[in-house]
Amino acid sequence: MKLWQKIFLISLAFVxxxxxxxxxxxxxxxxxxxxxxxxxxxxHRHEYVSGGxxxxxxxxxVRSDKLVLAEEDVLAYVSxxxxxxxxxxxxxxxxxxxxxIDASQTDAPAEVPDLxxxxxxxxxxSVITGDPERIIIGSPLDLEGYSFSLYTSHDISxxxxxxxxxxxxxxxxxxxxxxxxxxxLLTAVRLLLRPLDRINASIASIADGSYDARVAxxxxxxxxxxxxxxxxxxxxxxxxxxxxxxxADRRKTFVDNFAHEMKTPLTSIVCLADVMRIxxxxxxxxxxxxxxxIAEEAKRLKNLSGKLLELTVAGHAELELRDIEAxxxxxxxxxxxxxxxxxxxMHLQVRVQEEVRRERLTVxxxxxxxxxxxxxxxxxxxxxxxxxxxxxxxCLRKEERLLLTVTDRGIGMEKEELRRITEPFYMVDxxxxxxxxxxxxGLALCLEIARxxxxxxxxASTPGKGTRVTVNFPLSGADVKDTETGGGDEKxx
Amino acid sequence: MIRILIVxxxxxxxxxxxxxxxxxxxxxxxxxxxxxxAALLESGRFDLCxxxxxxxxxxxxxxxxxxAGCGTPIIFLTAKGDIMDKVKGLRMxxxxxxxxxxxxxxxxxRIEVVLRRCDKGESAFDYLDIxxxxxxxxxxxxxxxxxxxxKEFDVLLLFLQNIDVAISRERLLxxxxxxxxxxxxxxxxxxxxxxxxxxxxxxxxxxxxKLGYRLERAGKA
Numbered sequence: 191m192k193l194w195q196k197i198f199l200i201s202l203a204f205v206x207x208x209x210x211x212x213x214x215x216x217x218x219x220x221x222x223x224x225x226x227x228x229x230x231x232x233x234h235r236h237e238y239v240s241g242g243x244x245x246x247x248x249x250x251x252v253r254s255d256k257l258v259l260a261e262e263d264v265l266a267y268v269s270x271x272x273x274x275x276x277x278x279x280x281x282x283x284x285x286x287x288x289x290x291i292d293a294s295q296t297d298a299p300a301e302v303p304d305l306x307x308x309x310x311x312x313x314x315x316s317v318i319t320g321d322p323e324r325i326i327i328g329s330p331l332d333l334e335g336y337s338f339s340l341y342t343s344h345d346i347s348x349x350x351x352x353x354x355x356x357x358x359x360x361x362x363x364x365x366x367x368x369x370x371x372x373x374x375l376l377t378a379v380r381l382l383l384r385p386l387d388r389i390n391a392s393i394a395s396i397a398d399g400s401y402d403a404r405v406a407x408x409x410x411x412x413x414x415x416x417x418x419x420x421x422x423x424x425x426x427x428x429x430x431x432x433x434x435x436x437x438a439d440r441r442k443t444f445v446d447n448f449a450h451e452m453k454t455p456l457t458s459i460v461c462l463a464d465v466m467r468i469x470x471x472x473x474x475x476x477x478x479x480x481x482x483x484i485a486e487e488a489k490r491l492k493n494l495s496g497k498l499l500e501l502t503v504a505g506h507a508e509l510e511l512r513d514i515e516a517x518x519x520x521x522x523x524x525x526x527x528x529x530x531x532x533x534x535x536m537h538l539q540v541r542v543q544e545e546v547r548r549e550r551l552t553v554x555x556x557x558x559x560x561x562x563x564x565x566x567x568x569x570x571x572x573x574x575x576x577x578x579x580x581x582x583x584x585c586l587r588k589e590e591r592l593l594l595t596v597t598d599r600g601i602g603m604e605k606e607e608l609r610r611i612t613e614p615f616y617m618v619d620x621x622x623x624x625x626x627x628x629x630x631x632g633l634a635l636c637l638e639i640a641r642x643x644x645x646x647x648x649x650a651s652t653p654g655k656g657t658r659v660t661v662n663f664p665l666s667g668a669d670v671k672d673t674e675t676g677g678g679d680e681k682x683x
Numbered sequence: 684m685i686r687i688l689i690v691x692x693x694x695x696x697x698x699x700x701x702x703x704x705x706x707x708x709x710x711x712x713x714x715x716x717x718x719x720x721a722a723l724l725e726s727g728r729f730d731l732c733x734x735x736x737x738x739x740x741x742x743x744x745x746x747x748x749x750x751a752g753c754g755t756p757i758i759f760l761t762a763k764g765d766i767m768d769k770v771k772g773l774r775m776x777x778x779x780x781x782x783x784x785x786x787x788x789x790x791x792x793r794i795e796v797v798l799r800r801c802d803k804g805e806s807a808f809d810y811l812d813i814x815x816x817x818x819x820x821x822x823x824x825x826x827x828x829x830x831x832x833x834k835e836f837d838v839l840l841l842f843l844q845n846i847d848v849a850i851s852r853e854r855l856l857x858x859x860x861x862x863x864x865x866x867x868x869x870x871x872x873x874x875x876x877x878x879x880x881x882x883x884x885x886x887x888x889x890x891x892x893k894l895g896y897r898l899e900r901a902g903k904a
Contacts, residue, residue, distance in 0.1 A: 454696065457696050
């Protein structure tokens with residue numbers, strides 16, 4: 191059963207019960223007091239009749255001048271008195287023991303054995319009996335030494351019938367009142383509970399996926415609170431869903447780009463291999479050309495899978511954090527990268543601030559990942575530079591942080607390119623980057639590594655003049671604090 | 684000669700497609716930039732355009748939209764296998780939509796289908812003393828009419844269009860019977876026997892072990 195139905199039915203039942211009980215009690219009270227009044231009046235009349243009989247007998251005895259009247263005379267006088275009440279609406283009878291002895295014309299009261307017995311014992315009693323209802327009063331009557339009983343009956347059916355009328359009236363009024371109060375209650379309950387329907391509808395629409403739906407906080411205080419809480423919940427859901435959607439979107443973009451980067455080299459490999467298989471006569475030049483393309487594209491695939499693996503490892507592997515001495519680390523890096531620079535006919539310069547070397551400053555990092563970070567940044571710098579150019583790696587202390595910078599004087603980047611540069615698979619110059627074996631994942635990898643070390647990556651670039659990437663590490667033991675200032679064509683991550 | 688415009692920004696893929704198309708003697712031109720490609724298409728010099736979707740300048744969908752009026756049929760080449768992209772491409776009036784990576788024979792077969800549908804393919808082939816008229820669906824050998832079943836005719840046509848190119852049984856099945864018959868390669872062998880017998884091509888329609896069949900260039904055998 192619905193809440194409004196319950197509230198409605200319970201209230202209606204209480205109202206009806208209260209009204210009916212009150213009306214019945216009042217009616218019953220007035221009925222009882224009516225009976226009592228009539229009984230008192232009936233007793234008065236009874237005594238009057240009884241007195242009248244006694245007076246008559248005394249008067250007749252004095253008139254006949256006898257000491258005692260004979261029994262026949264007494265009976266005759268009694269009958270005379272009783273007869274005088276004929277037509278008064280009151281029933282009268284005189285009994286001697288259990289036998290009626292008057293011979294009057296009036297209606298005799300019905301015989302009630304209990305009453306007769308009680309009166310026979312010398313008491314004055316009354317009883318209500320019969321249909322139509324009458325009150326019968328009996329009392330002993332001693333006349334001239336003889337014991338009689340006098341009974342009178344008084345019609346009280348009008349009290350009963352008016353009581354029945356009142357009860358009927360109460361029933362009809364109750365029914366009428368019930369209908370009216372039902373209508374009023376129904377309206378009131380529905381009106382009061384209406385905000386609940388609205389809140390329900392809103393929740394349903396939120397559940398259906400319209401997470402931006404909100405409930406208007408109207409109605410009674412409880413409903414307003416409920417609506418506000420529902421809104422808070424909807425807000426939280428909306429935010430979570432947005433976050434999830436964003437993550438899913440980013441992942442989809444990543445997968446799309448990855449698929450694209452995979453399929454491009456695969457297309458040349460699959461198609462050219464097929465050509466080499468189905469073509470009848472393949473010249474030596476054709477064979478070399480096709481094999482070259484296949485080999486080149488296969489290398490691209492290899493680079494892609496390697497970088498992807500690094501990225502996955504960087505994202506999930508447990509870091510082996512150690513205090514690494516910056517100066518020593520960069521000396522090793524220089525030794526490892528110098529041959530690479532020489533191969534490209536470029537110069538590599540590593541400058542470490544005297545303070546860093548003297549105080550043996552350290553950063554807390556995973557050695558493998560830190561190497562990967564520097565190698566990738568330097569590789570990017572080489573790719574942006576031309577033969578004869580210099581790439582510089584520098585290290586200096588700035589308050590409680592250690593700055594590692596990789597600077598080139600290469601082609602640089604436009605603002606728009608700078609904005610997208612850390613997106614996975616984004617390449618500023620696709621054909622140039624691909625020729626150099628790039629997969630477009632290097633900076634995404636660097637960003638991930640920096641993030642894991644609590645470091646910030648900042649890229650500043652001017653088209654035609656070069657690019658500087660700064661990695662901002664907290665020194666070992668230092669509190670991580672923000673000490674960054676912005677400006678220029680820069681990108682902070 | 685059929686002229687095909689290859690719009691593709693990756694030089695290796697562009698070269699690969701060019702090599703593939705040269706197998707059957709199509710003339711090719713390569714363009715790697717969107718706006719340039721649109722201008723070339725509008726010149727109307729080409730019978731077909733192979734259009735990459737992701738391009739610098741204007742992307743493939745944009746080019747297709749801009750050059751919709753010039754009547755050159757377009758086949759999209761794309762790395763995206765997304766069904767929505769496929770629907771979008773075909774709704775823009777592209778004739779076909781090929782997902783990378785593709786095999787050489789698949790590319791050739793689908794180009795052939797589009798060319799024939801657009802009435803740009805060859806309608807008559809001569810091989811030795813055999814003459815094939817694709818419009819009348821008629822084959823004559825030394826002036827005498829030879830009856831081929833429709834499937835036999837299609838198989839013969841595929842070989843004539845790809846002379847000196849080995850065609851695998853699977854590729855034949857896919858091209859002539861459709862993909863639902865994939866795997867039942869014996870059907871192909873039976874039809875090849877029939878063609879060899881009816882047209883006396885035993886010396887020319889040769890079996891290549893592990894691969895399939897090849898119709899050798901006339902005069903060499």
